[in-house]
Amino acid sequence: MLRQxxxxxxxxxxxxxxxxxxLLIPVPARPNLNESIRNYFFHPPLWIVMMxxxxxxxxxxxxxxxxxxxxxxxxxxxxxxxGLFFGLLGICTGMFWANFTWGAFWTGDxxxxxxxxxxxxxxxxxxxxxxxxxxxxxxxxxxxYNIFAYAMLFPxxxxxxxxxxxxxxxxxxxxxxxxxxxDPRMFLIFWTLAAPGWILLGLWITSLRxxxxxxxxxxxx
Amino acid sequence: xxxxxxxxxxxFFLTAFLFCISLYSQPLPSSAKRTSDFFHSNxxxxxxxxxxxxxxxxxxxxxFSINRWVLKLEKGKLGR
Numbered sequence: 001m002l003r004q005x006x007x008x009x010x011x012x013x014x015x016x017x018x019x020x021x022x023l024l025i026p027v028p029a030r031p032n033l034n035e036s037i038r039n040y041f042f043h044p045p046l047w048i049v050m051m052x053x054x055x056x057x058x059x060x061x062x063x064x065x066x067x068x069x070x071x072x073x074x075x076x077x078x079x080x081x082x083g084l085f086f087g088l089l090g091i092c093t094g095m096f097w098a099n100f101t102w103g104a105f106w107t108g109d110x111x112x113x114x115x116x117x118x119x120x121x122x123x124x125x126x127x128x129x130x131x132x133x134x135x136x137x138x139x140x141x142x143x144x145y146n147i148f149a150y151a152m153l154f155p156x157x158x159x160x161x162x163x164x165x166x167x168x169x170x171x172x173x174x175x176x177x178x179x180x181x182x183d184p185r186m187f188l189i190f191w192t193l194a195a196p197g198w199i200l201l202g203l204w205i206t207s208l209r210x211x212x213x214x215x216x217x218x219x220x221x
Numbered sequence: 222x223x224x225x226x227x228x229x230x231x232x233f234f235l236t237a238f239l240f241c242i243s244l245y246s247q248p249l250p251s252s253a254k255r256t257s258d259f260f261h262s263n264x265x266x267x268x269x270x271x272x273x274x275x276x277x278x279x280x281x282x283x284x285f286s287i288n289r290w291v292l293k294l295e296k297g298k299l300g301r
Contacts, residue, residue: 019273022269023269033265034264034265034266035263035264035265035266035268035269036264036265036266036268036269038266038269039268039269039272042269042272042273042276043272046276085279085283088279089275089276089279089280092275092279093272093275093276096268096271096272096275097268097272100260100261100265100268101265101268201280205283205284205287208287209287209290212287212290212291212294215294216294
């Protein structure tokens with residue numbers, strides 16, 4: 001299925017319509033945010049993509065522990081790398097947005113601290129992989145570490161930031177998931193166009209990386 | 222078109238783009254607006270433009286790194 005083209009076409013259609021509608025639809029007038037509220041279609045989806053990628057990654061890590069097949073380890077690694085990349089993109093775009101709404105690139109907002117910790121934990125996953133030379137040992141340790149890293153995501157980006165005051169909208173809830181915190185039309189576009197489009201783009205990139213990595217693996221074995 | 226000539230084109234456009242930046246660094250007449258004023262103008266609409274630029278620039282860089290990986294593979298180098 002991954003080699004088929006229809007879902008890549010769907011990805012392009014969804015993303016193109018996201019950009020066009022995201023820039024053109026009338027948005028509710030909110031103080032301070034003003035027109036920059038349109039970033040809702042471009043910044044939050046990056047975090048959704050990151051979560052999807054990390055979730056698939058941990059599933060393949062568990063699969064590796066059950067099967068000891070290096071192919072599962074490779075898939076887990078590539079999903080973690082792409083997830084980390086989208087997380088970094090989320091941080092960069094978020095910092096840029098914050099500078100013009102909150103007045104600084106980096107604030108002590110608990111969500112920022114939490115995601116920074118989460119991304120550092122996943123960077124350590126790659127550092128751990130790079131520090132081991134034995135292929136099987138590396139795969140096994142990385143798989144175990146990946147499970148812990150994934151478990152740590154929940155307190156750092158879901159639980160702790162919601163227990164304290166945040167500059168992010170939605171307060172203790174989540175404006176992305178809860179429809180009552182956001183304009184219904186924007187909410188609809190977010191979940192029908194933006195989120196699926198960006199998720200498919202992430203899958204597309206990762207599937208290419210996996211195909212390349214598999215050729216490498218075949219060369220080594 | 223080979224990949225190396227493609228990257229030459231990209232380098233050319235990036236350099237051309239960098240030269241364009243010098244146009245913006247010229248002092249503006251009268252009102253002497255700062256960059257932040259530009260982003261605050263038009264209901265902060267240009268913040269969205271900035272975010273989209275960062276996003277797509279990042280994606281292009283990531284795609285080029287994958288592209289380089291394929292190139293290495295085509296040349297038959299092993300290992301990472």
